[in-house]
Amino acid sequence: xxxxxxxxxxxxxxxxxxxxxxxxxxxxxxxxxxFYSAEARDILKKGGARVEGEKVFFSPQLVMEQLSLxxxxxxxxxxxxxxxxxxxxxxTVTAPGYGSPYVMDFDGNTRRNATYDDYITFTKLAGHSENxxxxxxxxxxxxxxxxxxxxxxxxxxxxxxTDKCLMGSxxxxxxxxxxxxxxxxVYGGMxxxxxxxxxxxxxxxxxxxxxxxxxxxxxMVYARNRQPVIIAALAMxxxxxxxxxxxxxxxxxxxxxxxxxxxQMVNPGTPVAFGSASSIVDLRTGNxxxxxxxxxxxxxxxxxxxxxxxxxxxxxGALTDAILIDNQSGYESMMVLMNTxxxxxxxxxxxxxxxxxxxxMSFEKFVCDDxxxxxVKAYMxxxxxxxxxxxxxxxxxxxxxxxxxxxxxxxxxMKDTRLPMVSARVNYAGVKEMVDTPKRAxxxxxxxxxxxxxxxxxxxxxxxxxxxISNLS
Amino acid sequence: xxxxxxxxxxxxxxxxxxxxxxxxxxxxxxxxxxFYSAEARDILKKGGARVEGEKVFFSPQLVMEQLSLxxxxxxxxxxxxxxxxxxxxxxTVTAPGYGSPYVMDFDGNTRRNATYDDYITFTKLAGHSENxxxxxxxxxxxxxxxxxxxxxxxxxxxxxxTDKCLMGSxxxxxxxxxxxxxxxxVYGGMxxxxxxxxxxxxxxxxxxxxxxxxxxxxxMVYARNRQPVIIAALAMxxxxxxxxxxxxxxxxxxxxxxxxxxxQMVNPGTPVAFGSASSIVDLRTGNxxxxxxxxxxxxxxxxxxxxxxxxxxxxxGALTDAILIDNQSGYESMMVLMNTxxxxxxxxxxxxxxxxxxxxMSFEKFVCDDxxxxxVKAYMxxxxxxxxxxxxxxxxxxxxxxxxxxxxxxxxxMKDTRLPMVSARVNYAGVKEMVDTPKRAxxxxxxxxxxxxxxxxxxxxxxxxxxxISNLS
Numbered sequence: 029x030x031x032x033x034x035x036x037x038x039x040x041x042x043x044x045x046x047x048x049x050x051x052x053x054x055x056x057x058x059x060x061x062x063f064y065s066a067e068a069r070d071i072l073k074k075g076g077a078r079v080e081g082e083k084v085f086f087s088p089q090l091v092m093e094q095l096s097l098x099x100x101x102x103x104x105x106x107x108x109x110x111x112x113x114x115x116x117x118x119x120t121v122t123a124p125g126y127g128s129p130y131v132m133d134f135d136g137n138t139r140r141n142a143t144y145d146d147y148i149t150f151t152k153l154a155g156h157s158e159n160x161x162x163x164x165x166x167x168x169x170x171x172x173x174x175x176x177x178x179x180x181x182x183x184x185x186x187x188x189x190t191d192k193c194l195m196g197s198x199x200x201x202x203x204x205x206x207x208x209x210x211x212x213x214v215y216g217g218m219x220x221x222x223x224x225x226x227x228x229x230x231x232x233x234x235x236x237x238x239x240x241x242x243x244x245x246x247x248m249v250y251a252r253n254r255q256p257v258i259i260a261a262l263a264m265x266x267x268x269x270x271x272x273x274x275x276x277x278x279x280x281x282x283x284x285x286x287x288x289x290x291x292q293m294v295n296p297g298t299p300v301a302f303g304s305a306s307s308i309v310d311l312r313t314g315n316x317x318x319x320x321x322x323x324x325x326x327x328x329x330x331x332x333x334x335x336x337x338x339x340x341x342x343x344x345g346a347l348t349d350a351i352l353i354d355n356q357s358g359y360e361s362m363m364v365l366m367n368t369x370x371x372x373x374x375x376x377x378x379x380x381x382x383x384x385x386x387x388x389m390s391f392e393k394f395v396c397d398d399x400x401x402x403x404v405k406a407y408m409x410x411x412x413x414x415x416x417x418x419x420x421x422x423x424x425x426x427x428x429x430x431x432x433x434x435x436x437x438x439x440x441x442m443k444d445t446r447l448p449m450v451s452a453r454v455n456y457a458g459v460k461e462m463v464d465t466p467k468r469a470x471x472x473x474x475x476x477x478x479x480x481x482x483x484x485x486x487x488x489x490x491x492x493x494x495x496x497i498s499n500l501s
Numbered sequence: 502x503x504x505x506x507x508x509x510x511x512x513x514x515x516x517x518x519x520x521x522x523x524x525x526x527x528x529x530x531x532x533x534x535x536f537y538s539a540e541a542r543d544i545l546k547k548g549g550a551r552v553e554g555e556k557v558f559f560s561p562q563l564v565m566e567q568l569s570l571x572x573x574x575x576x577x578x579x580x581x582x583x584x585x586x587x588x589x590x591x592x593t594v595t596a597p598g599y600g601s602p603y604v605m606d607f608d609g610n611t612r613r614n615a616t617y618d619d620y621i622t623f624t625k626l627a628g629h630s631e632n633x634x635x636x637x638x639x640x641x642x643x644x645x646x647x648x649x650x651x652x653x654x655x656x657x658x659x660x661x662x663t664d665k666c667l668m669g670s671x672x673x674x675x676x677x678x679x680x681x682x683x684x685x686x687v688y689g690g691m692x693x694x695x696x697x698x699x700x701x702x703x704x705x706x707x708x709x710x711x712x713x714x715x716x717x718x719x720x721m722v723y724a725r726n727r728q729p730v731i732i733a734a735l736a737m738x739x740x741x742x743x744x745x746x747x748x749x750x751x752x753x754x755x756x757x758x759x760x761x762x763x764x765q766m767v768n769p770g771t772p773v774a775f776g777s778a779s780s781i782v783d784l785r786t787g788n789x790x791x792x793x794x795x796x797x798x799x800x801x802x803x804x805x806x807x808x809x810x811x812x813x814x815x816x817x818g819a820l821t822d823a824i825l826i827d828n829q830s831g832y833e834s835m836m837v838l839m840n841t842x843x844x845x846x847x848x849x850x851x852x853x854x855x856x857x858x859x860x861x862m863s864f865e866k867f868v869c870d871d872x873x874x875x876x877v878k879a880y881m882x883x884x885x886x887x888x889x890x891x892x893x894x895x896x897x898x899x900x901x902x903x904x905x906x907x908x909x910x911x912x913x914x915m916k917d918t919r920l921p922m923v924s925a926r927v928n929y930a931g932v933k934e935m936v937d938t939p940k941r942a943x944x945x946x947x948x949x950x951x952x953x954x955x956x957x958x959x960x961x962x963x964x965x966x967x968x969x970i971s972n973l974s
Contacts, residue, residue: 034510037843044886051891062901083901130929139929237901265918267904271911273884275892311915315926321879322918349926354937355869356924358831363876366839370510384929396828403836406794411746413517418524419748428535428556428710431740438744442784445738445795451829453788453822456603456857462610464827 029113029161030120030408036335036372039328045336048274048329052281053088060085061237061286065244068290075293086286094289100338102256102299104162105224107214108191108483113161115228115256115301116340116374120408122401123162123195124154125345125381126230129169130388134470137352139388144170146389148185150381152480153394153473155190159401160380165195165230168381168389179203180497183210188490191483196229196250200242204229204249206500211255213492214485218253225299227255230377232305233283235263239290247287251294258342258375259287260303265322266311273308273322277329280304288339301375302334303342307385318385319348319360327364328371335372344368345378346397349385353393353466357383362400369404395469395476399449406446417441502586502634503593503881509808509845512801518809521747521802525754526561533558534710534759538717541763548766559759567762573811575729575772577635578697580687581664581956586634588701588729588774589813589847593881595874596635596668597627598818598854598862599703602642605856605863607943610825612861617643619862621658623854625953626867626946628663632874633853638668638703641854641862652676653970656683661963664956669700669723673715677702677722679973684728686965687958691726698772700728703850705778706756708734708741712763720760724767731815731848732760733776738795739784746781746795750802753777761812774848775807776815780858789858792821792833800837801844808845817841818851819870822858826866826939830856835873842877868942868949872922879919890914 040048060083063069069079075094078085101116113121131142147170154160154167164186173181179197186194194211197203207227212218215226231247234240250257261280263269269276284302291298306326307318317323327343334341345368346361368376378386379401381394411417422437432438450468513521533556536542542552548567551558574589586594604615620643627633627640637659646654652670659667667684670676680700685691688699704720707713723730734753736742742749757775764771779799780791790796800816807814820837823830841849851859852874854867884890895910905911923941 034512035508037507039507039883040886047886047891051893054893055896059897059900137935234902236896236899236903236905265905266911266915267906270892270895270905270908271914272890272892272917274886274890275895275910278891278893279896308918310918310920310926311911312920313926315928317918317921317926319924320918320921321876322884324880325884349924350938351925351927351929351932352935352937353828354939355826355828355831355866356938358828358833359835359869359873359876360831360924362832362835363839363873363880366836367880370843388929393828396832400832400836403794403832407797407836407840410512411795411798413513413520413747417745417747418520418751419743419745420524420527420751422743422748423528423709423752424532426709427532429707430709432709432738432743433740435743437748438739438784441744442739444745445781445783445790445793447783447785448790448793451792451822451833452824453783453786453790454824455788456612456824456861459824462825464825465823465829466827 030369030405032118032120032372032408033410037328037370038332039325039371040332045332048277048281048333049336051278052285053091055278055282056086056091056286057088059237061283063239063244065241068244071293072290086289091285091289094292095337097292097296098288098300098339099297101340104193104228104256105226106191106193107187111192113193120369120374120376121161122159122376122379124150124160124167125378125389127166127169128382128387128389129171131168132383132388132390134392141171142168142389143172144181147182148189149391149477150389150394151185151189152477155192156476156480157398159398159405162193162195163190177500179207180210180500183207184493184497187214188485189482194227196227196255198229198231198243198246201245201249204246208249208253208255210493210496213496214489222254225255229255229257231257231259231287233261233287235261235268235283236279237283239287247291248294251291251298254295254298256299257291258301258303259284260342261306263306264316265308267309273326276306277326280306281333300339301342302337302339304330316385317349319364324364324367327368331371331373340374342375342377343373344376346380346400347378347382351384353390353396357393361397365400366404369408391473392466392469395450395472396465399451402446402449503842503878505591505593505845505881506883510801510843511805512798512844513805518805521750521754521806522809524751525758526564528751528755529559529564529759530561532710534756536712536717538714541717544766545763559762564758564762567765568810570765570769571761571773571812572770574813577666577701577729578699579664579666580660584665586666593842593847593849594634595632595849595852597623597633597640598851600639600642601855601860601862602644603861604641605861607865614644615641615862616645617654620655621662622864622950623862623867624658624662625950628665629949629953630871632871632878635666635668636663650973652680653683653973656680657966657970660687661958662955667700669702669728671702671704671716671719674718674722677719681722681726681728683966683969686969687962695727698728702728702730704730704732704760706734706760708736708756709752710756712760720764721767724764724771727768727771729772730764731774731776732757733815734779736779737789738781740782746799749779750799753779754806773812774815775810775812777803790822791858792837797837797840800841804844804846813847815848815850816846817849819853819873820851820855824857826863826869830866834870838873839877842881864946865939865942868923868945869938872924875919875922
């Protein structure tokens with residue numbers, strides 16, 4: 029976890045935040061949101077919303093009342109309690125890339141379908157990382173696993189190879205329920221996990237202004253079992269949302285708020301996060317531009333709106349539009365990541381591995397992003413200013429024109445600074461071969477996988493989980 | 502210029518700032534600073550400092566009195582007044598890489614000595630850029646020009662190929678004087694430039710706690726002619742400064758403050774900037790680690806200390822330790838640049854072109870950094886939140902499940918977003934060849950140079966400048 033000491037960036041003025049808020053309330057009242065689930069609409073109607081066909085209308089008062097039921101901060105529990113996480117407040121936690129169907133092979137830069145083996149490899153990289161807090165979910169799409177077992181095999185890999193916090197499956201009622209049941213096996217029973225949530229799941233809106241049944245059904249399972257859900261918009265400006273950033277944010281807020289209200293009606297107090305994976309679209313080409321400054325601005329404001337609503341936020345990541353691990357993938361990923369952290373985002377999904385916006389995962393990019401996360405974390409940690417570190421005595425003893433290399437103070441503190449994982453600190457004259465950082469990341473990831481040791485999982489649990497999964501149909 | 506609307510990051514608490522300030526004053530009083538110029542020491546003595554041998558001691562009261570004479574903001578004038586710059590306040594201006602002896606050739610990644618041709622090429626790239634504000638100075642070291650003419654030829658290239666603001670030469674009295682004389686030719690006479698400063702020059706301290714004669718002599722020329730000077734420390738932790746960040750900052754502040762005090766004693770009211778190019782050293786290898794989070798922290802604090810003293814600040818840049826234009830060069834450069842801007846730094850030197858910390862310039866990296874500058878500028882510009890951009894009517898008319906692509910609002914605003922120079926926004930399936938961003942930057946820079954049109958310089962001035970330079974000995 030990163031604990032933020034700096035003030036979060038408030039990208040907009042309070043007045044502009046208020047304008048977006050009011051416009052969103054207007055959309056919720058006048059256009060409403062389509063909920064493609066009769067069960068969901070029943071709950072919404074009972075909760076006080078007006079329902080017409082598949083459309084649900086919310087009064088401002090209803091929105092604000094329900095919103096106040098959601099906690100501003102909550103704990104997510106891991107198999108190893110040292111890895112428990114606080115979601116909200118001054119904390120930022122990170123999860124790797126999510127949902128990519130493809131993997132980029134380093135040799136030859138060729139893209140291929142992701143497999144379950146890839147899923148396990150990324151899980152180990154995440155398990156090894158000092159900077160990644162959450163695993164599981166669709167870390168990468170295991171295309172070679174039959175659909176009905178995918179969520180179960182992903183869950184199994186996540187709990188077998190790591191003891192970090194987990195994401196759940198949002199693919200309908202059955203898979204969500206089975207994920208909760210598996211969690212109950214691993215974490216000591218249903219009561220235990222209801223009291224100590226262990227799964228955080230990603231519920232996407234369907235922009236503009238809709239929720240599909242699959243997401244709503246999963247949301248209901250998690251909310252009833254008191255597992256946190258991230259309600260997130262993935263709007264694309266000029267196509268699935270207005271082209272202006274302000275307009276897109278109005279729509280995103282309306283969608284997210286309606287999801288949060290719904291979660292509270294399912295089970296008051298359900299932990300939620302206010303999220304976005306939205307992007308501008310480059311209207312010359314029709315491609316996403318998720319590494320653009322405009323997308324960064326939207327992520328900043330999403331975190332600010334979440335603070336306004338006193339709900340934890342989700343956004344950002346190490347995002348890039350580059351299809352290769354090149355200079356661009358570095359500058360875009362760092363810009364998005366750094367600003368997401370500085371803007372006080374509480375949950376950063378997509379924080380390692382992605383290329384080509386959300387389409388492709390790369391082992392080498394994962395390692396480079398892990399490096400970036402370590403750099404950002406070190407930046408956010410600050411440094412000590414006290415008599416010892418102010419070094420007045422060493423300064424007076426070394427004096428003008430001297431050298432500190434042999435001073436005791438240097439020996440005492442030379443390990444205070446972070447060492448890089450793969451970044452080069454060399455000079456041209458001193459190198460025999462020009463090796464770039466992705467190549468070093470390739471070596472690094474192979475070493476990690478070769479020597480990876482999974483944290484022990486109780487054999488009885490392991491067997492029970494195996495049995496449960498083999499009985500799935 | 503970037504005009505900052507966001508609050509600058511205050512990296513340290515006010516209390517920690519005060520501690521660094523007090524410790525610096527202690528160093529100035531107890532250790533003093535060595536000034537290797539008898540003329541400088543005379544001025545300092547007359548100004549109220551205590552001089553013993555080559556060492557000059559400053560009382561806290563003297564420091565604060567002299568400091569208050571320096572302006573908190575000033576204007577730097579360009580040949581084209583549209584390019585005039587405000588140095589200080591909420592403004593950030595950028596200058597390219599400075600002082601590199603080498604150029605990295607893109608073909609084969611080979612490093613070679615920089616030439617005057619390279620100097621001209623970089624000048625054109627800077628002239629072309631929408632994001633670079635200042636040219637001139639040692640943009641790159643023209644090793645093939647004889648030393649006594651180097652400053653003159655660099656000045657000539659800068660004023661011939663651009664009409665932007667200029668940096669001067671800090672290599673001793675003669676070159677500084679000649680640079681002022683050349684400026685007087687170009688900008689309409691000595692009185693004119695004294696009233697409307699046109700040269701900003703980089704005066705480096707000699708860490709720890711010294712100034713050499715060459716820098717002091719140049720400083721005196723510029724101060725007497727009312728041209729702004731950046732007083733900057735280039736301390737390396739654990740070698741030429743304490744290994745701790747706080748200790749290094751104490752030393753840097755002491756050095757910079759003494760230089761500012763001296764400039765005020767030479768000519769009260771001399772415009773100055775409070776600057777740093779300092780870095781941590783990786784003590785495993787002895788190499789600089791200028792792209793490290795610790796170096797970023799120091800840049801942040803330098804800007805904060807400058808605000809504390811109400812003096813414009815200088816720091817940062819698109820800095821990296823990578824020797825290649827790879828992913829690392831992207832993430833490090835963006836981290837340093839973004840934080841330098843967000844920290845409210847007023848003058849960013851080294852904002853384009855550098856590889857291998859300060860050693861090597863690259864045309865392709867220059868273009869990539871220009872792209873980054875454009876991105877950061879767009880991020881800092883903010884976006885409009887008003888009835889038109891909030892898009893409530895388009896949202897109500899498109900409604901749930903609709904598409905905004907054909908809406909008039911989309912046509913009206915689709916050009917609001919920035920278009921990239923060289924960044925890719927493509928998808929894997931749509932590309933025939935995997936081309937990385939540095940390769941596109943290579944094409945881009947060649948196009949710029951081929952089609953570059955220099956802004957007209959009055960023929961009479963051109964001839965007079967030629968004559969002046971041919972008479973130099």
